[in-house]
Structures are given as structure tokens and as C-alpha cells.
Amino acid sequence: MQNISVKCKLQVPIELRPEIDRTLEGFANACNQIYEIAKRENCWNTIKLHHKVYKPVREATGLKANHVCQAIRRVIGNAASVKQVHQFRPTSLSLDMRTFQYIEDLQAVGVTLMCGRVKFKLSIGNYQLALLKGQSPTAATLNKTKRGDYYINICVDLPSNPTGKTPKVIGVDLGRRDIATTSTGKSWSGKKIQNTRDRYSKVRANVQSKPKELHLVAPLCD
Numbered sequence: 001m002q003n004i005s006v007k008c009k010l011q012v013p014i015e016l017r018p019e020i021d022r023t024l025e026g027f028a029n030a031c032n033q034i035y036e037i038a039k040r041e042n043c044w045n046t047i048k049l050h051h052k053v054y055k056p057v058r059e060a061t062g063l064k065a066n067h068v069c070q071a072i073r074r075v076i077g078n079a080a081s082v083k084q085v086h087q088f089r090p091t092s093l094s095l096d097m098r099t100f101q102y103i104e105d106l107q108a109v110g111v112t113l114m115c116g117r118v119k120f121k122l123s124i125g126n127y128q129l130a131l132l133k134g135q136s137p138t139a140a141t142l143n144k145t146k147r148g149d150y151y152i153n154i155c156v157d158l159p160s161n162p163t164g165k166t167p168k169v170i171g172v173d174l175g176r177r178d179i180a181t182t183s184t185g186k187s188w189s190g191k192k193i194q195n196t197r198d199r200y201s202k203v204r205a206n207v208q209s210k211p212k213e214l215h216l217v218a219p220l221c222d
Helices: 014-041 046-061 064-082 125-130 191-209
Strands: 004-013 092-095 102-103 108-113 116-123 142-146 151-159 171-174 178-182 187-189
Touching: 004 125, 014 046, 014 064, 014 092, 014 108, 014 116, 014 142, 046 064, 064 092, 108 151, 116 151, 125 151
Parallel strands: none
Antiparallel strands: 004 116, 004 151, 092 142, 102 108, 108 116, 142 151, 171 178, 178 187
16 A cells, blocks of 8 residues: 545635634644754653643643644654754644544545634545545645645555556646646646736737828829
């Protein structure tokens, strides 16, 4: 089996964006507090660190219990994979089976935020649908991009040598702001193309607004 991450865009109502951001902020604060304690006391064992930080960090941040547990795992994992851990930023939230649920029949996910459990519809195409079909994932990561969009990376297990046809179809949405956005999450900005279109449109409008000159042609004589 191989574990892969399926990137899915979330449809987030405007009123829920502050709730996601508040939870991301709390999670990042928890990670930074936990890291400082672990570094100060040179404690990098998950269980031992849990006993030292769980109660004070939860009281300080207001996070749910499993958010704090995931923050501890995030700190330990980052410390083991990089030489120096820098400041944790409010851009991602680790989720487990207690704080995340994939609802296949609705193509939605349930995510536990600081305000409680919230459901979000997924904006996905055939590629993600094929990978998620029949899956019961127990882990995911919610991410916020620099543009302010929200995605959830869902961890699923697939056979190392899958049988049958591998899904190779992706959906592409065409637009003006983003000239193309694929179902795999990639997008290409149409800003330069639109600027060029607007420029030529103004030129055509100016040309069409000018009165046409009357050209008289003298008849040819033998």
C-alpha cells in the first residue's frame, strides 16, 4: 500500500472564514508554545512532552483537545525532519479521525474548528473522485493559500500496483481571472492576457468611433 495526499478545494462561506482563520491562529500559537517548552527542557518524546504542555497550552489557546495533541505531533515531526524549526505560521491545521470526516455521498468533509464541527462542500473533479472512491480516510491537513483560498489534503491508502485503469482525466475550468484551473488544484493567471485584450479592445473602439473619410477616385481617361 502507498499513502498519498489528495488535494481538494473547500467551498467556504464568507461567514466561516474567520472561524477557520481563528483555528489556524490558535494551532500555530500552540505549536510555537510547545516548541519553546520542548527546546527549553530538551524534551522530544511525544508522551513526555504531552504531560508537560497539554493543559497549559489548551488553556492558553482555547483549542480542542485533539488540536493540541496534533500540535504536539506537528512539533515533534518538524523537529525530527529539519535542523532548525522556524516560527510556525497560521497556514495549516493537522486533523485526525476525531477532528475530520470525509462524507463521500455528499462530497463534503466535516472539520472540527474551535467553534465546533462544521461541514464544507468539496470542489473537485474526476481525478479526486476516483482516488477518494470507497475510502474512509482518518487524517487530513487543512491549508490556507497566500491568495486566501482553503484546501484540504486528504490522506488515503492505495495499492502499490493498482489494477484496472489509472484515473488520468482532469477537469479544467476556464475563466477571466484565472484563465485555467484544473481539478488537481493548479491554476494559471489570466491577468496579462486580459490586460492585452482590454488594450486592443480600446484601440478598436477608438478606431470605430472616428468618422470614415470619403475618398474620391477620378475616372481614368484614355
